[in-house]
Amino acid sequence: MQFANNSITRYKLVEETICYGVSNNFATILAISPSAFLERALDPSHGHSVMSATSTIQSRFLSTGSLGDPLAADALRRAWATVDADSCPRQYNFHLHTVCSDGKLEPEVLIEQAIELGLAGLAITDHHRVSGFGRAWQRLQQIARACPQRSLPHLWSGVEINGWLDGTEVHLLGYAFDPDCRLLSRYLQGSAVPVVQAVEVINALHEAGGMVVLAHPARYGRSVTELIPAAARLGVDGVETYYAYKNPIPWQPSPMQTRVVRELSATYGLFDTCGTDTHGPSLLSRL
Incomplete structure (x- = not known):
């Protein structure tokens, strides 16, 4: 041939x-x-x-080449096992938005920023869409081909999906899933599915080979001592423990909420994750 x-x-x-x-x-x-x-x-x-x-x-x-597999859940677990209060935003960032949902960054610009910051790993978690991840992945591949010796971050597939948990609407972050899994298609149409239960979203992401995290657990007007146990019972893999609830500059996780959430995640055997929840022009802050 x-x-x-x-x-x-x-x-x-x-x-x-x-x-x-x-x-x-x-x-x-x-x-x-x-x-x-x-x-x-x-x-x-x-x-x-x-x-x-x-x-x-x-x-x-x-x-795959020399880059990390975006569907590699095992690699994601290993990364999460190392996450602490200092991991975000310059080592890992697992909560990012682009113009493909309600963010301001083009996906290509986002991945270029991630490279310049020296991130080890990240995920784009646009609301109910994966097109931003796809565009960033293509750009990352282009850079890898042009600069084969350059150190590049591990980009995992990601998404943020709404769901109802014990009577409260929450946001669930999915990672390292197959975007083409048919069970996920209804959740990736660009808008929230009306009155969908969190357990349905969790099960669909798991069926797609992914991992599930309860996003910003202290932001729902409901005690984390109720929400996190409820999420754990449904099978989430982690909680967004390190999150900045008051959008400080420079970014840093909120100390009081972090302490409580970390204690609960340890109690229920969940991973602690981190993310800036970037919607603005910089990966170093939320807005």
Whole structure:
């Protein structure tokens, strides 16, 4: 088989399908469906070819290369196990928004800021959308190809979804999930699903291979001593322990709320996570 060029890129197909391919236009491949990719890959006129491919096409391709897998829940657990009050915003940041929902940053600019800050890992958690994650992932791939020796952050898939928990509407953060999982599709249409129960969202994210965190648990006008146990009973994996409730500059987690939430997370065996909940132009603050 003739290859279009000698640059072999490894592609990982979500849901256990792997192909090894060659590309002279990576961004184009990411923008098309897997079936369309295979049609082009097997047609030399498109400048793509594959060494092997399976017949099971259920999701889009994600290049892993030297970057972290955006669906790697195990890597996320290891990162969360190290999170403390000093992790955010310059080491990890797991709560970020772009213009794809209600933020001000273009996804490409966001990932460039993350690189400049030297972040080890992050997730874009737009409300009920994953398009911002997709755009940031493509930009990260472009940078990785242009600067193969540069240290780059691990970008996980992410989303923020509304759900009702014990009579209170809360926000649930999903991470490291397969965005193409059909069980998630109703929650990724750009707006909240009316009166959806938190347990439905949690189960859907878990079915998609993801992890679930209760966002800013002290912001709902309901005691965290009620909400966190209720969320734990439904199977959440963590709580956003380190959160700045009064938007201080410079950003720092609120001490009183952090102490109480951390005690509860330890009691219920939950991960402590952190995030600036950025909606403005800088990853170093919320607004």
